[in-house]
Amino acid sequence: MCLLSGDRRCTVASTPSGLGPDGQEVTGPLSWYRSFTREGRRAFKGAFGGFALDSYDFQVLPLSMVAIAGYFSLSTAQTGLLTTVTLLMSAIGGILAGVLIDRVGRVRTLMITVGTYALFTVLCGFALNYPMLLVSRAFQGIGFGGEWAAGAVLIAEYAKSRYRGRVLAFIQSSWAVGWGLAVIVSTVVMDTLDPAIAWRVMFWTGALPALLLVYVRRKVQDAPQVTRRLTKEGRVPLSSVFQGALARKTFFATLLATGVQGGYYTIATWLPAYLKTERGLTVVGTGGYLFVLITGAFCGYVTAGYVVDFLGRKKSFALFAVLSGGLLMAYINIPQGSNRMLLVLGFPLGFCASAIFSGFGAFLAELYPSAVRGTGQSFTYNVGRACGAFFPTSVGFAAGDEGVGGALVYGVMGYAVALIALVGLPETRGTELS
Template identity: 65%
Template sequence: MTALPTATPTASDTEDGPFAWYRSLPVPGRRAFVGAFGGYALDAYDFQVLPLSLTAIAAYFHLNKGQSGLLTTVTLVVSAVGGILAGLLIDRIGRTRTLMITVGTYALFTALCGFASNYPMLLTFRALQGLGFGGEWAAGAVLVAEYASARYRGRTVAFVQASWAVGWAAAVVVTTLSLDHLSHGLSWRVVFWTGALPGLTLLYIRRHVVDAPADSNGGSGDSGENSDNGDSGDSATTEPAPRAPFWRIFEGRTGRITLFATLMSTGVQGGYYTIATWLPTYLKTERHLTIVGTGSYLSLLIGGAFLGYLCGGYLTDLIGRRKAIGLFGVLSGAILYSYIHIPTSANHVLLILGFPLGFCFSAIFSGFGAYLAELYPRTIRGTGQSFTYNVGRAVGAFFPTAVGFAAGSGGLGGALVYGTLGYALAVVALVGLPETQGSDLA
């Protein structure tokens, strides 16, 4: 496989220490990091309130497991449409503007879910929430990746990815308190109403975040050090890249990359969303844990997830993108398989195993933001990254639905094995992708 061009070392590449990745960012890059971190954390919050409230929602609307799983699936399928549209916007109107549009969209429709009076209305609002949910990650990841130096790009974007665990943890706290203190008919609505809070992130992004200059990708960084004046209106530094047709991502060698990157994304997200959607229900219905008990088990899972995002970022810069994703794909599949085969009499083992499970299925995402950005040139970077990530998310979304229908006849624990098949697909797909560590995004 032909090696991709590497970046020329800059002053920022000589920084050392655990937070050298942050110090190497120019001032506008640090603001972009804060905006992307907040946007993605609240993106996670707005997604996770559904699976965490699923038992109460199913009871309120009298849903079976297939209908419950469809709520997640429709969110993720429509997120592919939102992601593709956002990818086109990223390369046309800029990273920051697209980030604002996506955050506003998912915040609005999450709040509206709390007003749903029947299942079709909830399904519709949740689908529309997917439009914003699908595009936010790609916009934030591209924005930060283009500010980061080649040496630290993996861990810089991984820290943005780690915000997912922060938003997930906040969702667990709010949902646990609501379900424990409010009636089931009101509790899940209150949780969805709090999903409007991400709208506050728009104020910060609007005032402080700008796109990276086209000639300073890869973290040259000097252009922003003296611009700490709060002005986000400098059009000289936010001009979008020249437009390129959408089909460029399917041509020649790029088309091969798009195919295998989509398969990789499908497998990883199919495995992840299987766990994220059904694990809370699995703990309550088949492990017979209380709401508070389920929260305790999830706290270890989320703690492992947060550290996994961070450690995975450092590892992806150390051993390369492909090796890191492959390693955590194998470990995630193996641990999930073990998790669901632990006897019900050994729930304490389940509690302990939650930490490495969360660590591995999150660490695999750490390299995604940098890897997908490095696979494409600037003119189609937003389009390529959004397409592969979100089409993979949409196809992977059928894993939770398959689990829901399979659980109707064979039990939820056995059906969760579909998640291990997702991770196997991701590992196989890496064979068709190049290593991109050290690539110059300019």
């Protein structure tokens, strides 16, 4: 019963929080990293790299959206569908990966998902028509959906409870690293090559994650307690996360993920097009404005980790949901001719819209016991992402009448949904993982 109840009293830490692998107290700004064993540090690097390259491969599409739309003569609804199918298929990938995480291990699942999203990102670059691109992007979404949960669960089980919020926040910050790299590459490629070939080159650079697989295969392994459980214990059915005390957590955690990701992907998908089409910025100009947003995002990820550990998980989600929704409303209502204000608000918007994600890795890991941690975390996050996909899709359909800027209000609605979801979830700060 203890295995499936999710009761915090049933979990035991192998090393007291705040102590390093040698049993000595660790202090200083990087105490969270110094508290890891050698295996924990390798796991951190593998999870960080996996999510950064996951971000890179995802961002290739939004950054190439205008060129793709011109090449295939697509409507805004059709271009929006490319993102929607990615996020919808990420739910399937997330569910499959969740089962694999709890049955074959975190590291093996991480390798499978990274290889999948890298392969199909490259294949997108060879698409001869819109249906081929749509199908390739759908399969890319399967790998995209499973990678985050595999890496997050892997490192959460190495982290001490005292530092778990900031550790997972630094993992989350790798999204901004991958996004920034994609913007730099896109700015160079789109500015130097003909748009008809430039978008294909962007997708072909999605082969980069293959290099990470070599490191993960040779250096990274599951936490020892997980390895023992996988070899000694029977399999727990997928349905366990929908039973008893876990059912309520699964529902509201999925709703929380829906709202947060609905708001975020509305911004990430449509902001480049908004800056180009309605603000009249060039490719280089758009890259500059996005870089300010991304710098804010990175700072938000790493700073929020400390907020999550200090305020707790629920208060942090509420704080950043309110700020993200308010800043997005302010951003899209900046008058024409005042583009400098876009730079001013770009940093705090990127900061808050990304900071809200810093609590997910720790919070979802703490909601579930070890036997179904991968299943629960991957299901809630990725099904929430799939449901959240309807927010940027709504922008695509509404943009014809209201313009992209006016339709971005759907992102604000996503953050409102996140606030409602918090009512049904418990606070988990201080939970020790078995």
